[in-house]
Amino acid sequence: MTDDASRARAAAVQAARATLLDSTALTGPRQPEASLGPRKKGYGAEFVGYDARRDAGLAIAAFLAEEPQLPAALVRTLGRTRRDVTIASLQKADDALREHANADGVSDAGQDAAAHLADDLLFAQAALGNAKAAAYCASICLRLFHASLANGNHAAAWLALRNGIRYSTDATVDLQESEYVSDQQASLLAPYDGLALKLGETAAIVAAAHRQIGVEEDLLRGGAGGAGGSARAWVDEQADDLAALAQLDWPLGDGGWRDRAARPAPTLVVLAKGALDHLPGSETSGSSRSTRGSTPRAEFNALAGEALPLVHGVDVVAVGKLLDARFPWFRDLTALLLRDLANGGVARLRNTLAVSPPGSGKTSYLQAFCQAAGIPCVLYNAAGVADAAFGGTSRQWSTGRASVPLQTIQRLRVANPVIIIDEIEKAGTRSENGRLTDSLIALLEPAGSRAFHEVYLETNADLSGTQFLATANGTGGVPGPLLDRFRVVHVGLPRAEDLPVAAANLVSEIRDERGLDSGWLPDLDGDELHLLGRVWKGGSLRPLRRAVTTLLDGRETLARRH
Template identity: 45%
Template structure:
């Protein structure tokens, strides 16, 4: 195509671009102009009120689209008069980067409930596609962060694909190639109106890698083994609720156990990785549906009467979500304030399997897994928790995260947590034990710390920090009741054999505890309970 290409046409979809389709008019400004005209016709006739209504009564979004339209139109006019000058092209490229940043910011302001609802129902928003197209343009201009976004979009398109789609092989090759290259692009000099073919580079590299990986396992012309695994897993969806494909396949690992084979023997030795994780490979694992939040809030508030406000704050974002998932939270409070117990009980009440990971004195990065080349090789902690639970949504409690080691000889715990607590990155986390990408986006994290002093600012930016209130003596009866219930569970006794504290016993405890550490209160309650069997002193 050239300068005679019609301005108003039908550009390829973002998914088609990711699979290798060319830009409309083979230039960014023509493709952007055509897409804006197709999706928002009021731009063509300068109907600002109509545009305002079309974007949900948002003048901010309408003005953004008007600015993007003007930028593309100016360069289109310049190209019709001849080849655009270097200054015009540089200005347009700068505008593209600014558009991508601003549109991403505006879209991030949408409520999380709306975003999750659209994704679960597979509703398509042209603004999301526009944001993806801008990432496509900027990646071709050599912007590294845009290339990373483009890689995530490619994997998302692959997850949304249906078995047998014509573009599935191309999407898979692009996603695999981009992942192996870690989103890197070899920038090449091209005419000013064109882009570096990022998708083409990734797709070519991915085809070579996939061809070598499945040459002996898949006949010529068939879908690659990994694509088959994804397709077969999607043919057997979980009918009872939402689900997630955490591990596509273990066919690349040594052994003969098939994906989904429940006869795989558990174990952590490196030679048995395939058998250990075959039961969850190629299967849609259930995501725990959020229970009645009002009921959960009441139950937790009865156990933690001083924390009613923060319980509401933690559970409120779950309203409307299709499954139970919490954005990363850090509970900060004095020693013994009940942080760890509250974190655990939140997970239990939500129906999530809870893994408490003690961070104190952890001096390496083994939390994110270790290679099978070591005798102690193992998968990352979240994937281990998912395998134990048989569900894609679990809760990891990072207890005393501020006490984790800071040396970097063998990696740092906090560095690994950075990747796992980022929603997009966790969808494509490369597990070193299984040597493939796994989807850990259904895992929730609650960290605890006495203080955030000294914690990496980048880590703190991933967590919502909530201060734990100091327990008061007014809460003593409720706290003592909860502690007694925990003791009964630990000792395997029922309420007849170990009843709650009597008023006299509560008064005795109150003489020695005037609020503060729940750990101290626990010791006092256990002392009173044990004293029942000793009898009065002589």
Template identity: 40%
Template sequence: MSKKKSPRQIAANAMSRLRRDSSLITGNRSPTHPLSRVELLAGGEFVGWDARIDAQIRLSALPVGELSPRCRQAVQAAIGDPVAKRLRRARAILFEESVSEATDPEVARECGRVDELLAFNLAALGCRHASAEICAAALDRWSNLLSTGMHGEAYLVLRTAVVWSGDAAFDRVDAPYHPEPNYARLSQLDLDPARMSEFAQAVSDSVAQLHATDDVLRGGAGIAAPQDGGLALDFPDEPGPPAPAVEPPEPQAGRTLVVVPSLGHLATPTKYAQERRDSPRAEFEKIAGRGLPLLPAPDPQAFVEEGSAAAPWLRPVFEVLAQDLVGAPYAWLRPTVLVSPPGTGKTATVRAVSKLLGLPLRLYSAAGASDGSFGGTSRQWGTGRASIPLQTILQEEVATVAIGIDEIEKSSLDRRNGSLADTLLPFLERENAKHIFDLYIETGVNLSPITYLATANGVAGIPEALRDRLRILEVPSPGIEHLPVVAANLLSEIRADRGLDAAWLPDLDGDELDLVGRHWRGRSLRPLRRLVETVLAGRDRLAPRH
């Protein structure tokens, strides 16, 4: 059995992988469309490695016809000649448009988003104020990533902050602009690990000093507190040996969360309604005001090893997801979309991840969804129901569940009855999810511990606002070298479908695997399943009859 890795080792492995290839976080090194804010903060590139071309594409995507004449003029001028002066003006007016009560809310949101992203283009063109803005945003994100144990991405974001902080010292908008890939600058940056370790140890010592001071001031260890209020506890000047890796605290046993508060504001159900549970209060009273279990997080290393044993080609995916579990108080992953071509097992991966997390799973098909009913429906209509996540919590009676959103890019963008993409936005942000107002029970509920895992064949059909809230993971496809493992997995599924055990339906033998391998070259699992079923049918025909 392999030795369990410490959180420090897991973090080091994550950093090493992302330093070799950061595309899972930063997007393609040669993007064909402008990247999101999250990708840019981690060191993502401009389209064509040119901040001007990137800005033109961003501005051209705005609904120009719906902008005010003043804003439209500024945007069109910046598209025609994307120099720093014009981009500054366009950005300032876009901000005004985004906060104006006269602007359509959807247009206002889009103006605000582009205003925020143009800071990166301006910084590249030499604007010191934009560089300082990005540096501050990167440091804020770095702090948040550290608090959630995502050390790999935290490293990338800290590197971005350091690079842009240097640019914030001088304004270079009048200097000639020479397009170049951003990763070239980032890769040249050497974050001296020895000095960073020394600094971290000094921070640790300072915390220890404060705790020791507090103990003395409280009279701890039999020492009388000083009368003059002054106290200094010195530590050795020379740094000692590196501090050992600290294991994360064990999750608190029996940790719970009240998802639904008291429902006293709703009418008391009649006896008939109580028996049939056909009123909101009767339906939800069994979890109202009650602390529901927060299921514990699995060990990150065990999560990776167990998942990789069943699907070795998915090891990079499991390793990225495992970063969320380091030191986590309960099982939870950041909202994530798994992207790969059709038939490569994305939905099966969602099921596998949920099983490894120990979370109940509700799969929701987004293909063709043309309304916002995912978020629940009001009782002012003929029928009403709670949101999909809240229904799942009610059924499972736990606060931590997984919601799988299948083929998220295929949902309708028609907003006449609401849209799935718009409805999902508050659910995917933890601060907003703590106070989601449920239309059915007419009160705020806490849905922050829910894990959202989506699948997509590509990200092009996912609206930018939704894409910005999702971690995008490219899912590798299985190759011919994985045939024995994949075939064994498919046989397990077929046994479950037919209600048989391995004695009646054994795994494929060597000849059968060779036969299947001649007709399958990897990637899609659907033709592989048909091949395996054909081999099994041949078994049935050739089996002796008694």
């Protein structure tokens, strides 16, 4: 590579770095006061107030104010959509706008404005869960990617491609509109940053392969004295390109992807080295008093300065197939959770609250999800918890202990376990001894979890890797500030057609409880499933479990008689 080419490459890298660190020239302000339009949203612009519904309403209001002499029918349609922003109303607005954009007698400027708003509202539809709209958004992003690539704007090309990949993932399944939770686009896009270096290396390798094919064709046409004389120099140039990729200073969240096998596994230091040195006692005994067998220092000293592994590289395709087979009535929830893991980097699930009537199997499902994904988890029953012990208690008390997340990390020896909080709406609300919800709110905030003060150890711990899933039979008992920090997903009950799968799950659970294998407790046969189908028509799994238990007990009684 010549000196001029090296300088040009270095300048391009610095320009891209500057744009990635501050992309507002492409995406607009991080907290916009007006809808920013489809082009900026294609690069990853934020919604007004981080809320797609509010953003859509303001975009419609601006259009109505700026466009004179609109047809009355279009004004009525847009007015209804503005007052009640739903997927259905947005689709009607889209149809009306595109009809207006193609109507005779409408000025070019008027047609462009209508088409512009229609494209803008696609992003709101996608955010609310419309898979078809997400596919259209992906195409908008990819058009921007192509244009930016052609213009040599590398950072813009990456931002558009990243967003396009995100929307193509969203286009795989329709979600329930009631599940929509306003969120920053930046946080939704962050998991895809880890693809940058991997894509860059892939592009360089594919380009190298294409050029090698060209060299081979030149050799065939020109013989040994033809273009082949430059082949070695060209191969060296590709090696330079790959080496340059390795030196790029990309601000990636979880790091690049040059060679998964060669890279060290991702880790996180939860307790800094020396963080416990202020505590009494030695590192081995934990106490200078012989009458005490263990102290906080001895209990947690092994974690101080230790780089704990982070679960990463979850096979989302395999997990999806397994969960869809075992819990088909939770298919939408499975798709939603797998989106969080789709980038292949460090496993990081968004705080998610699964809400359904009792008996849907949501607790068992979340445990099965974590097991299938290879993420260690613990179940914490919130029902009746009437204090803030979840966040730890002072060592001045005989019952002092560290927070539940830190205890979990210590026991599982992984820095990003999942804590499933069961029946979160039943946690106590009296505040004399603190409340579970108070501790949770601090831990659910990124800044709070990154430097969570462990009162038991009198030091800060980095609990940012901890992931929280929760269940509730309803949201009525969940405080608003806590609810705001969860992605709330309303899930349904099993259907009648889910009987074979649901019954098989229950038989497997009963086997485990009784310490039996399939030889001693076989699966249900067709006749048994038919009997169950006569008494269970879908709904709560609890009556189905009673029926399955009765059926299995009847087998044993019949076997003893014979």
